[in-house]
Amino acid sequence: MISGLLIMGGLGILCGAGLALASKIFYVYVDPKVEAVTGALPGANCGGCGKPGCGANAEAIVKGKASPSSCVAGGPDIAAEIAAIMGVKLEAREPDIARPGCTYGTQDADLKYIYDGVMDCRAAALLGGGSKVCPIGCLGLGTCVRACPFNALSMGPDYLPVVNVERCTGCGTCERVCPKGIITLTSNTRRIQAEYTTDECTAPCQRACPAGIDIPAYILAIREKKFGEAVRIIKETNPFPLVCGRICVHPCEFDCRRNLVDNSVAINPLKRFVADYEMNSGQRIHVPRGPETGKRIAVIGGGAEGLTAAYYLNRLGHESTVYEGTERLGGLLHTGLPENRLPRQTLEWEINGILDAGVKANLNQKLGKDFTIESLLKEGNSAVFVATGGWDTRMSEKDGDSKMLPGVQLLVDFLLKHREGAKQAAGRNVMILGGGKAALDAARLSLQTGSQKVYLVLRKSKERSGYSDEEIMSAEKESVVFFFESAMTKMLGRGGDLTQVSIRSSRADGQGEVILDVDTLMIGTGRFPELIYIPRMEEQGKEGWETVAPYPGPFAMEDIGIFRPGEAGSDYKAVVEAIGAGRRAANSVHRFLTGLDMNAPSTMIRKATRVLTLDKLEPVSTIPRQEMPELSPEDRIGDPSAEIALGFSEEQAVKEACRCLQCGLICYSRLQRIEHSAKAHSA
Ligand code: SF4
Ligand code: SF4
Structure with missing residues (x-):
């Protein structure tokens, strides 16, 4: 027994000795901060x-690769505790909230077949993308609901997920498990920056x-008499609802x-009805502002x-000054429209709303004279x-020196000066943007008056440039x-x-x-495009x-370059x-300043994008459109400046x-729903 x-x-x-030795040999140091x-x-x-879990995020936070507020589930208290640990x-941090993007459940949408398999959206999606005809419709089997670790989702009576915004932490689990990309995380900042994509459900309007x-x-908010909410939705992308x-x-x-x-x-x-509602209430409705960035942006x-x-720069958390x-303020809105279409008082209320949101304005400040x-x-x-609408005329107005933007001048100014007898060179290295005979004339004149290099940059091909082979050969000689x-994609400069x-x-x-080394950029006719100038070391x-x-x-017809034909920057129609x-x-400035990808989403719906839609509807009852009440002809004569369109009641x-x-x-709302709503509201 003793033995x-x-x-x-x-x-x-x-x-014991072996374990002690092993613990020494295989010892892994755990940073006490990671543990904390x-x-x-x-x-x-x-x-x-x-990150794959809380432990991995803790390591990332301690290594400085994640923010103390990176835990979306933790909320501000936990973020503050972690910040204190980290010193x-x-x-x-702006909170994200899950938002389902499908509004017609399986009972209201057109189906390809009846699904009777495993109650999991991921399994259902394997069968031809799911039972719905719509390729991006919610499958309604609630995989997101079961996956949510915070019990913030439930399935509604229409088989669509419903978010409990009080519980949603914006962790994104639902977004990750949904095989159809129905749920996305959203925030005020994200909504301001949103572009419609082919991955989401959008209406033709x-x-x-x-x-x-x-x-x-x-419109749904108006139907539900949530007029302030309707204003807020509009202002997420348009701060001029009264004007528009x-x-x-x-x-x-x-x-x-x-x-x-x-x-x-x-x-x-x-x-207009909800915009008037806001104005008449005297209470300004703004899109909430994102976290302060401490960055200042000038808008010319x-x-x-x-x-x-x-x-929007202000709403995205920057300090913006116009x-x-x-x-x-207001530009052509002040001068280009009669009082009876856009009363000045209304315009001023709208502009004052933008200032009320925190935008600063410096008036009577001319680029090239008072600042550069x-x-x-x-x-x-x-x-x-540089918000440039109409800059071409303003640039040429400036006492013979049109270089309000560094190195930029109008081609027409250069030609006019030469016609008037001036013989100085445009610059040492000149680039001319755009084609036409005037561009070729300017190129030759530049060389004749001492320019050393002249580049002619055209979007068109050689064959479609309008120049003959002889003209090109002669100019090249x-x-x-x-x-x-x-x-042209970029300008670089100093001072x-x-x-x-x-x-x-x-x-x-x-x-x-x-x-290319260029000191003078000549631009043809048309408006100067929008440009963002940023510092460079x-x-x-x-x-x-x-x-x-x-x-x-x-609406841009081409992707590359600064002068993109067809888009607002060069062709304002309205x-x-x-505003767009x-x-x-x-958004571009914000993305640049926050290190985000500067490009639009690759799936952004463009004018030429083919989007699934309908060319006939049934069954939908006809309902006459409401007529806009107008000032009587007598009253118009009595006060020609009085606003003609009076707005809906x-x-x-x-x-x-x-x-x-x-x-x-x-999908769209069918007969019963329309009649029901119309009756409910006419009662
Ligand atoms: S949102 Fe996605 S995961 Fe949730 S029920 Fe719909 S298809 Fe399924
Ligand atoms: S009917 Fe359709 S297209 Fe017309 S306003 Fe309503 S959602 Fe837009």
Whole structure:
């Protein structure tokens, strides 16, 4: 027995020594901070931080690769606790909320077959993408609901997920498990930056809106008498509902699906109704502002585009200041429209709303005279956005020196000066953008008056340039260098000087980016495009600047280059296009400053994108469109400046909102629902 005890004791000592040795050999150091942060994290392992679990996120936080507020499930208290452990200041974080993007459940949507398999959306999606005809419709089997670690989702009576916003932490689990991409995370910042894509359910009207307003959503809010909510939805993409509600050319109404039944929904008068509601209430409704970024942005130009850009830059958390050359904001909105269409008081209330949101304005400040791009960058602005509508005329007005933007001048000014006898060279290295005989004349004149290099950059091919082979050969002999099917993509400079220009071929087999030494850029007729100037650190620590172009909007016909034909920047047809361009410019600046991809989503719906839609509807009852009440002819004579269109009454607005079919990609509200709603509201 004693020997047995000795053997057991010896074995115990041996094992203990072995374990002690192993713990020394295989010792892994665990940073006490990682342990402390892991302890502070909620342990949900939801993956919302983008890491495989709480432990991995704790390590990332301690290594400085993730923010103390990266845990979406933890909320502000846990973020503050982690920041205290890390000894860092907590940066503000905007909460994300899950938003289902399908509005017609399996009982209301067209089906290809009846699914009777495993109750899991991922399994159902394997059968031809699911039972719905709509390729992006919710399958209604609730995989997202079961996956949500915070019990924030439930299935509604229409077999669509419903989000409990109080419980949703924005962890994104639902987004990740949904095989159809129905649920996405959203926030005010994300909604301001949104572009419609082929992956989501969109109505024909909203796809046609140059500002990108979520039209069905605001009409639904009007139907439910949530007028303030309707204003907020509109202002997510358009800060001018009073103006647009009066003067917009409303391309949305031409594309309204209701045209297949009777007449389009009065989309624009409905917008005006809620905008008037806001004005008459005297209470400003704003899109909530994102976390403060501490960045300052200058916007040159106080027209619709500049004010829109400044408003969204402010809402995205930046400090934005508008520099306007005249004594008032609003640009052509003030001068181009009669009082009886757009009363000045109404316009001013809308503009004051933008200032009320926090946008600053410096009036009577002229570019090139009172300030320059260089001075704005030196003052600490992180970016300068040139909202340029109509700059061509203003540039040429400036006492014979049209170089208000560094190195840029109008081709027409150069030719006129020469016709008047001036013989000085345009510059040492000149680039001329655009074709035509005038461009070729300017190229030759530049060389004759001392320029050393002249580049002629055309979007068109050699064959479609309008130049004969002889003209091209002759110009080339004079040292003009042609770049066909090419576009300017960037300007680079220092102080008040342009130093380089980069161009890129639009041909698939073309050369990539080419950077040329250029000190003078001549542009042809047309409006100068929008440009964002940003600071650039050159070699040897010298400060310079470069330009970035806002990402091309849905109406741009070409993707590359700064002068993109067909989009608002070069061809304003309506104020709503300027508004759309202003929001996209603000988004581009924000993306640049926050290190996000500057490009539009690859699936963004463009004018030429083919989107699944309908060419006939049934069964939908006809309902007459509400007529806009107008001032009587006698009253018009009595007061010619009085506003002619008087706006819908509340009763009219709600009735008209009930005409909306609440369209999805191919779904829409059917007969019963329309009649029910119309009756409910006419009661
Ligand atoms: S949102 Fe996605 S996961 Fe949730 S029920 Fe619909 S298809 Fe299924
Ligand atoms: S019926 Fe409504 S949702 Fe459909 S296109 Fe017209 S306004 Fe848009």
